[in-house]
Amino acid sequence: MREAFRLDDDSKTISRLAIFGRFRFRDLIAIGHEGETMNEVGMFSKDDLLQSFACVDEYAGCYFFQHKLPKVVYEYCLKSTDRKDLLVISEGVSDRAFSVEVVERAPDSLSQDKTTIFDIAPNKYGFTHVLVVPNTYHGSLKGRLDGKRENLYLCIPIHRCEFSGSESEGEFKEIIQRMIPIFHWSRSVCPKIKVYFDNPGTEAGTDEAGVLMKYPTLLSEIENLNGVVSGFVEVTNYKGQVVEVLSPKKDVFTLVRNRKDEEVLTHSKLVEALNGFVLAG
Incomplete structure (x- = not known):
């Protein structure tokens, strides 16, 4: 009887996702005042973020803040406007200039109903494009800031062959859980096949x-x-x-x-x- 094919798990990726799964992303921002909920829909303000993060810097029109885990630091770059909020997350690296370039090149015509891919200039990471996913595809900034996530998009620098750009929510989550450590900018190219x-x-x-x-x-x-x-x-x-x-x-x-x-x-x-x-x- 033929055995069903089983894929080997990338233990490092699984470990990373286990961290996010345990915190469910909302705990990544649950560092501030207890019992407060932000229900207002609109732009993220610096004061909003300071309720959840110890330090929020402003640079080139974006907010920068960090979530520190025992073995790794995640850096967030958020550009918030009245029409859309663009978030870039990196693991173990701080590159504000590149993060700003990513959000500045994002097209105006983004939709919460689908993913979008746009190209970027040559860079030291070798990325060629950015994948933009709607707020339902990720759990970033959930919890206290739930009410402000309506126009939130996660912008992910990618190698073009890693995503088709037409991934469903389920397929996207499977890829990032098993295949591609999307916040690791020095990762090897992992083509989608x-x-x-x-x-x-x-x-x-x-x-x-x-x-x-x-x-x-x-x-x-x-x-x-x-x-x-x-x-x-x-x-x-x-x-x-x-x-x-x-x-x-x-x-x-x-x-x-x-x-x-x-x-x-x-x-x-x-x-x-x-x-x-x-x-x-």
């Missing part, structure tokens, strides 16, 4: 819907496919493009593009082709 595969040799596989998978795990499954004539691995990248990998005999692989264009490759050449497919499309 969905994998559907069947390997009779290892008795592993997925259902037709596929699963989100880390790229190193995909490469391991490609190695496991070597010489398994009746097996296959189907990969969907962040653009929704699909390729299929077959192995008609030992050390020979076939890459199928567009469901019909076949190319016979060695393992090393196949990996090169997959690199381009998942990172650039």
Whole structure:
């Protein structure tokens, strides 16, 4: 009987999310006066934030404040206007100039009904775009400031291949819990890939819907496919493009593009082709 495929968890990411899950984000701002609730809808003021954070600085039209945990510090950058509130969070790094650049480049046409992606200038982190998610996608500034979250957006610097920009709330949360430490700006690129595969040799596989998978795990499954004539691995990248990998005999692989264009490759050449497919499309 075939075993269901199980993904390995990134223990560091899970630990990080466990912290946020335990605090449910609202506890990240529950450092001030007890028993007070901010119900007014509108812009965040410095006084609002000072009820929850020990120190709030103003820089280039934004508020900067921190939440300190025993092993890591999260820095917040908030630009609050009467139309929208833009929040940037970084883990273990303080870069006010970059945070300000992120919020300043955000488009006016943001919606609480969908995610948005916009590009940014070259930077030392290698990020190419910013993903903006509505307030329902994240728990930042919940609790005392709940009444002011109506126009709150979380702005996440990303490598373009990490998100499609059309993620549902559930898919987004799965990605940040298992795949991408979004607040870690020096992270390695983690391309968004969905994998559907069947390997009779290892008795592993997925259902037709596929699963989100880390790229190193995909490469391991490609190695496991070597010489398994009746097996296959189907990969969907962040653009929704699909390729299929077959192995008609030992050390020979076939890459199928567009469901019909076949190319016979060695393992090393196949990996090169997959690199381009998942990172650039």
